[in-house]
Amino acid sequence: MADPTGHAEHAQVPIEDAPVKIDAPKTVAAGLPAVVESARQAVKEMGVARTLRVLSDVNQHDGFDCTSCAWPDPSRPSVVEFCENGAKATAAAATKKTAGPSFFDKWTIDELARQSDMWLGKQGRLSTPLILRDRRYQPISWEAAFTVVADHLHALKSPDEAVFYTSGRTSNEAAFLYQLFARRFGTNNLPDCSNMCHESSGMGLSEVIGVGKGTVTLEDFEHTELIFIVGQNPGTNHPRMLSTLETAKKHGARIVHVNPLREAGLGRFKHPQKMRGYLGTGTPLADVFLQVRINGDVALLKGFMKHLLSEEARRGVGVLAREFIEKNTVGFAAFKRDIERESWDVIERESGIKAHTIRHVADMVIASERIIVCWAMGLTQHVNAIGNIQSIVNLLLLRGSIGKPGAGVCPVRGHSNVQGDRTVGITPRPKAVFLDRLGAHFDFEPPRRTGYDTVEAIRAMHQGKARVFIALGGNFLSAAPDTTYTAEALGRCSLTVQISTKLNRSHLVCGRTALILPCLTRMERDQTVSVENSMGIVHASRGRLAPASDKLKSEPAIVVSIASATLGDEAFWHGFATDYDTIRDGIEAVIPGFDDYNERVRRPGGFVLPNAVREGRFDTLDGKARFTVHPIEPSPLADNEFLMMTVRSHDQFNTTIYGLDDRYRGIRGGRRVVFVCHQDAEEAGLRAGDRVDLVSRYGGQLRTAPQFTVVPYDLPRRSVATYFPEANVLVPVSHTARMSNTPASKSIVVSIHRSA
Numbered sequence: 218m219a220d221p222t223g224h225a226e227h228a229q230v231p232i233e234d235a236p237v238k239i240d241a242p243k244t245v246a247a248g249l250p251a252v253v254e255s256a257r258q259a260v261k262e263m264g265v266a267r268t269l270r271v272l273s274d275v276n277q278h279d280g281f282d283c284t285s286c287a288w289p290d291p292s293r294p295s296v297v298e299f300c301e302n303g304a305k306a307t308a309a310a311a312t313k314k315t316a317g318p319s320f321f322d323k324w325t326i327d328e329l330a331r332q333s334d335m336w337l338g339k340q341g342r343l344s345t346p347l348i349l350r351d352r353r354y355q356p357i358s359w360e361a362a363f364t365v366v367a368d369h370l371h372a373l374k375s376p377d378e379a380v381f382y383t384s385g386r387t388s389n390e391a392a393f394l395y396q397l398f399a400r401r402f403g404t405n406n407l408p409d410c411s412n413m414c415h416e417s418s419g420m421g422l423s424e425v426i427g428v429g430k431g432t433v434t435l436e437d438f439e440h441t442e443l444i445f446i447v448g449q450n451p452g453t454n455h456p457r458m459l460s461t462l463e464t465a466k467k468h469g470a471r472i473v474h475v476n477p478l479r480e481a482g483l484g485r486f487k488h489p490q491k492m493r494g495y496l497g498t499g500t501p502l503a504d505v506f507l508q509v510r511i512n513g514d515v516a517l518l519k520g521f522m523k524h525l526l527s528e529e530a531r532r533g534v535g536v537l538a539r540e541f542i543e544k545n546t547v548g549f550a551a552f553k554r555d556i557e558r559e560s561w562d563v564i565e566r567e568s569g570i571k572a573h574t575i576r577h578v579a580d581m582v583i584a585s586e587r588i589i590v591c592w593a594m595g596l597t598q599h600v601n602a603i604g605n606i607q608s609i610v611n612l613l614l615l616r617g618s619i620g621k622p623g624a625g626v627c628p629v630r631g632h633s634n635v636q637g638d639r640t641v642g643i644t645p646r647p648k649a650v651f652l653d654r655l656g657a658h659f660d661f662e663p664p665r666r667t668g669y670d671t672v673e674a675i676r677a678m679h680q681g682k683a684r685v686f687i688a689l690g691g692n693f694l695s696a697a698p699d700t701t702y703t704a705e706a707l708g709r710c711s712l713t714v715q716i717s718t719k720l721n722r723s724h725l726v727c728g729r730t731a732l733i734l735p736c737l738t739r740m741e742r743d744q745t746v747s748v749e750n751s752m753g754i755v756h757a758s759r760g761r762l763a764p765a766s767d768k769l770k771s772e773p774a775i776v777v778s779i780a781s782a783t784l785g786d787e788a789f790w791h792g793f794a795t796d797y798d799t800i801r802d803g804i805e806a807v808i809p810g811f812d813d814y815n816e817r818v819r820r821p822g823g824f825v826l827p828n829a830v831r832e833g834r835f836d837t838l839d840g841k842a843r844f845t846v847h848p849i850e851p852s853p854l855a856d857n858e859f860l861m862m863t864v865r866s867h868d869q870f871n872t873t874i875y876g877l878d879d880r881y882r883g884i885r886g887g888r889r890v891v892f893v894c895h896q897d898a899e900e901a902g903l904r905a906g907d908r909v910d911l912v913s914r915y916g917g918q919l920r921t922a923p924q925f926t927v928v929p930y931d932l933p934r935r936s937v938a939t940y941f942p943e944a945n946v947l948v949p950v951s952h953t954a955r956m957s958n959t960p961a962s963k964s965i966v967v968s969i970h971r972s973a
């Protein structure tokens with residue numbers, strides 16, 4: 218079937234013309250430039266008075282939760298508890314500009330598609346419900362919009378032909394209602410951004426320690442001796458984490474940074490909210506930088522463990538936590554055999570790190586009783602992502618460094634409430650006991666069939682098995698892999714519905730009928746909602762700003778209206794929208810750990826969800842943690858091929874582009890860049906500023922992303938980096954992590970060709 222709206226071409230990020238300026242990368246993070254940058258962007262979007270009012274409310278006990286990341290707030294927030302990128306996210310959402318009917322009257326979607334993603338996002342807040350007619354979005358009443366959704370859902374042959382996507386900014390309350398609606402409608406098709414994000418962490422951890430979340434709290438960072446930061450760029454993506462690391466260093470912790478890129482944020486840090494952060498040279502954060510090859514982490518971790526095992530053999534005692542291993546774990550013998558069989562040659566070659574350096578860092582592990590390992594997308598977006606995560610657990614188990622103060626795993630979440638959305642039921646693979654309780658409390662028979670995750674949903678839409686796509690937030694088209702394929706998939710839907718705050722490319726690549734339903738942000742006046750951060754703390758969030766338009770509805774109100782229009786049981790839904798306490802009562806009744814939800818969520822700082830590992834238990838079937846065996850998996854590269862990772866610049870929040878600079882990496886004025894190792898560039902005759910096309914070859918298919926600018930950079934041999942979402946067109950939809958099915962967008966094999 219042809220793509221009826223012809224949208225595959227709308228899906229591509231337009232090529233930039235202006236040349237990119239390339240400077241030396243920075244070695245110091247934050248400091249005065251961060252303050253200046255946040256103030257500049259905030260005042261531009263909001264004006265001075267609104268800036269002061271809004272930023273003083275971020276992450277305060279009685280204010281709103283910052284939407285930029287899921288790093289927890291300290292128990293005593295400082296007067297200003299935000300960072301440069303939090304300020305940018307806040308400014309972008311609290312902008313005074315609106316994109317209303319007169320804006321959409323001027324532009325067809327074909328014209329809009331030729332604009333850059335940055336331009337689209339900067340047109341202001343969506344202010345009225347819209348429906349696509351004659352290639353233009355036109356106003357529609359809320360009532361009529363809900364009827365359109367209900368009619369399309371009724372027309373499906375089966376509830377499984379509908380897909381209900383969620384992005385991680387949605388509050389617990391909206392997310393719980395949304396999954397309740399999807400399941401009362403009859404499907405578990407609830408893919409979310411987590412499928413592309415920390416799914417590998419959740420699944421990998423659940424299997425071996427019985428908890429699919431992190432096991433440490435902020436306090437643990439004050440008691441730890443050694444912190445690993447693997448495959449994460451906190452200076453850009455979790456800037457408030459740098460202050461936690463600064464405190465940890467003051468308490469004597471050492472930090473090891475494992476990354477193919479020497480990220481500035483882990484070099485020297487100048488606290489932007491303290492006077493000494495403006496003066497002086499800042500705190501050096503990382504003690505050791507290991508420039509691992511892309512996807513060389515299993516090899517590296519195995520190297521550490523090989524050294525631990527041989528030191529135990531040599532010293533006879535004192536390296537392995539023997540008692541802990543005996544009492545609390547299974548699988549040690551097979552694990553040990555596998556590590557002993559691994560050769561140092563392979564470990565060195567595949568990790569890209571010399572054996573003596575690996576031994577040196579492993580000695581730091583031996584010298585530490587309390588170790589925390591933090592990670593993010595550099596480990597989860599690989600085919601063997603589960604191997605990465607479970608190898609970290611192996612290392613911690615060897616030292617008994619989990620489930621006690623100052624020790625454990627810390628997957629650092631992305632979206633500010635992605636963890637909470639999962640906790641309250643957004644998942645295509647719900648547990649039977651959750652469905653039992655949900656069905657019993659709300660008196661219905663929930664569907665038991667496993668639903669589609671993100672990648673399966675794309676395929677199902679492409680094959681015509683799913684025909685209605687509803688997104689509670691996010692930018693599915695641009696965030697998903699294989700942009701062209703995903704565009705075709707969305708184009709085949711009978712209806713696509715985007716519940717959004719800002720214009721993005723997913724509004725331009727849509728089904729035969731397309732709706733935009735504009736909603737309030739977390740900063741705007743509404744009832745109290747709640748969120749869960751990366752460390753399992755649930756707390757309230759309350760906005761105070763006047764809504765950007767009087768036509769906006771809250772996410773819970775939109776979900777309630779879609780649900781009652783579709784299911785016709787208004788009496789069931791109505792109360793939820795008028796009083797969010799009743800939603801929380803429902804969550805409390807269905808999900809363990811939410812006792813006295815309404816009371817506890819209103820306490821300053823909220824409450825902590827139960828976490829068995831933190832309480833000293835492994836909630837696996839036999840109550841034991843598991844050692845697991847993971848092979849080192851080289852990515853074979855032909856002579857002209859490279860392994861590509863797609864990363865975030867300092868000027869974006871996922872697909873929302875704030876600006877065209879990547880300050881720490883020395884890039885100004887453009888995003889279509891490809892970072893290439895200096896020696897590789899030289900050998901290939903490529904120079905800074907050259908224009909190239911990138912081609913990914915996968916299972917006999919070619920995918921091309923044209924017109925990238927070469928930036929020679931300090932990277933391991935044969936490793937290249939590009940920005941997400943410009944390079945997503947190169948990520949094959951079937952190239953995913955085993956088990957978690959997360960797109961392996963950090964290990965794409967590409968070749969580089971001079972642009973014609």
Ligand SMILES: Nc1nc2c(c(=O)[nH]1)N[C@H]1C(S)=C(S)[C@@H](COP(=O)(O)OP(=O)(O)OC[C@H]3O[C@@H](n4cnc5c(=O)[nH]c(N)nc54)[C@H](O)[C@@H]3O)O[C@H]1N2
Pocket residue numbers: 285286302303414447448449450451453454455475476477478480509510511512513514593594595596630631632862863864865866867869870871872963
């Ligand atoms: N300002 C801002 N904040 C954000 C976001 C944003 O876009 N902007 N996004 C939010 C979201 S949803 C998320 S998930 C997080 C993402 O936070 P990050 O995971 O920090 O984001 P990425 O830019 O994808 O960075 C991945 C890091 O892993 C490294 N890496 C890549 N491949 C490998 C590998 O094979 N091994 C190792 N060891 N390292 C590797 C890259 O060099 C990079 O430093 O941030 C959240 N916060």
Ligand SMILES: Nc1nc2c(c(=O)[nH]1)N[C@H]1C(S)=C(S)[C@@H](COP(=O)(O)OP(=O)(O)OC[C@H]3O[C@@H](n4cnc5c(=O)[nH]c(N)nc54)[C@H](O)[C@@H]3O)O[C@H]1N2
Pocket residue numbers: 384385386387410411413414415594598631632689690691692693695696697698716717718719720721736737738739772863864865870871872873941942944945948962
């Ligand atoms: N190649 C590659 N692809 C990736 C990644 C990568 O590293 N490399 N990272 C992946 C990761 S970690 C993630 S989490 C996904 C992100 O995937 P998504 O979460 O789907 O994408 P975002 O860009 O965060 O979504 C931005 C849009 O959300 C809407 N929005 C913002 N705030 C709100 C709100 O409060 N309510 C509602 N209803 N809408 C709102 C706005 O319209 C905005 O345009 O992308 C994934 N894709």
Ligand SMILES: [Mo]
Pocket residue numbers: 410413414415630631632
């Ligand atoms: Mo994410």
